[in-house]
Amino acid sequence: MSRDDAAGLSPMLVFVLGSIAFVLIVGAVIWFALPGAAARHHFVSPSGRVALDIGEQCGETACERSIVAETTAADGSKSRRACRVDLTEAHAVLPNAYPLWAADERSVEIVYADAGGQGGKYPLDLMADCPQAE
Numbered sequence: 001m002s003r004d005d006a007a008g009l010s011p012m013l014v015f016v017l018g019s020i021a022f023v024l025i026v027g028a029v030i031w032f033a034l035p036g037a038a039a040r041h042h043f044v045s046p047s048g049r050v051a052l053d054i055g056e057q058c059g060e061t062a063c064e065r066s067i068v069a070e071t072t073a074a075d076g077s078k079s080r081r082a083c084r085v086d087l088t089e090a091h092a093v094l095p096n097a098y099p100l101w102a103a104d105e106r107s108v109e110i111v112y113a114d115a116g117g118q119g120g121k122y123p124l125d126l127m128a129d130c131p132q133a134e
Helices: 003-007 011-033
Strands: 038-044 050-058 063-072 078-083 096-101 107-113 119-125
Touching: 038 096, 050 096, 050 107
Parallel strands: none
Antiparallel strands: 038 050, 050 063, 063 078, 096 107, 107 119
16 A cells, blocks of 8 residues: 555546646636726825725726715714815726815825826815715
């Protein structure tokens, strides 16, 4: 009796199980490596009083973008407001974004760029562009 027979595993069974595991692992890596057309960012102002949650989800013909501003008052109470987003591009433009806060933190410019490096600045006035309390 050979050593493999004593262990109960034939070389062919090991090869088949190893091949199946390899294919499953490669498939999972490819599945999770495919870039989605979604972006999410969480930015906090230098003082910590304002936080922005920015999201973008794109389909084949259009994109939905959202910005939610959360402000913390001096007494510690918080309020969340939905902001108007006037970016109309039909492709993802927010995979790369960075905030440039005004000194008083009442406004911010979102500097953005798509995967190809094309982008711009989106000015956001927290009082004028974020009127709806959540």
